[in-house]
Amino acid sequence: MAVLEIIGSxxxxxxxxxxxxxxxxxxxxxxTYNRMQTGTKATTLGSLLFFIGVGLAHPSxxxxxxxxxxxxxxxxxxxSHVLARALHFIGKDPLLKRxxxxxxRDDLAADEKTGRTGTKxxxxxxxxxxxxxxxxxxVPAGTEGDAR
Amino acid sequence: xxxxxxSLAAVIMLAAVTISFIRILRGPELGDRIAAxxxxxxxxxxxxxxxxxxxxxxxxxxxxxxxxxxxxxxVIAIARYMERGL
Numbered sequence: 001m002a003v004l005e006i007i008g009s010x011x012x013x014x015x016x017x018x019x020x021x022x023x024x025x026x027x028x029x030x031x032t033y034n035r036m037q038t039g040t041k042a043t044t045l046g047s048l049l050f051f052i053g054v055g056l057a058h059p060s061x062x063x064x065x066x067x068x069x070x071x072x073x074x075x076x077x078x079x080s081h082v083l084a085r086a087l088h089f090i091g092k093d094p095l096l097k098r099x100x101x102x103x104x105r106d107d108l109a110a111d112e113k114t115g116r117t118g119t120k121x122x123x124x125x126x127x128x129x130x131x132x133x134x135x136x137x138x139v140p141a142g143t144e145g146d147a148r
Numbered sequence: 149x150x151x152x153x154x155s156l157a158a159v160i161m162l163a164a165v166t167i168s169f170i171r172i173l174r175g176p177e178l179g180d181r182i183a184a185x186x187x188x189x190x191x192x193x194x195x196x197x198x199x200x201x202x203x204x205x206x207x208x209x210x211x212x213x214x215x216x217x218x219x220x221x222x223v224i225a226i227a228r229y230m231e232r233g234l
Contacts, residue, residue: 008150012198068212072190082224083183
């Protein structure tokens, strides 16, 4: 029992060190995308190790700790992905020139185009006020011809 | 022995939260601040798990679960605001 507590505390110490590495990376990294990736990956691993340490110290808590670990492993990369996608859509360029010039391909270009025309047509339909029959789809019917 | 190492881990976690708060204070744009806020909430989840161990109450893990859910929804909402406005 005491041996399990000591092992769990050492694993929690490793997790706290990963959290400290994530914080230092958040301050030291030069770009928004770099800060985002170092603030997400290292934090996920650090919190995983911290929760495993607490679960080793209290073996009857494993149910809720497993729920927490699965929850963090689902939601943390998802929120980072949504943030990076929003930054890419508003035109934030990466720091390195080899990732931001025209030589690299843009896999989200078609998605970005439909999203922007969708918001524009939503604004137009809101301005006219009467033609709202295409409002419930994610992409309005007029912009599909442009995408193809 | 184990309590001392757990307390040291909690102190290191608090230092990590404090250091990542610097990025919120001087982030040049909104994306930097939101990334730092996301990292800070995940670190605070570890802090709530330490409090559950320290006081010996399993109900604090439910607090951690609800806090993580609310922070996830907040990040999703702010990213959608950045993308196309409210």
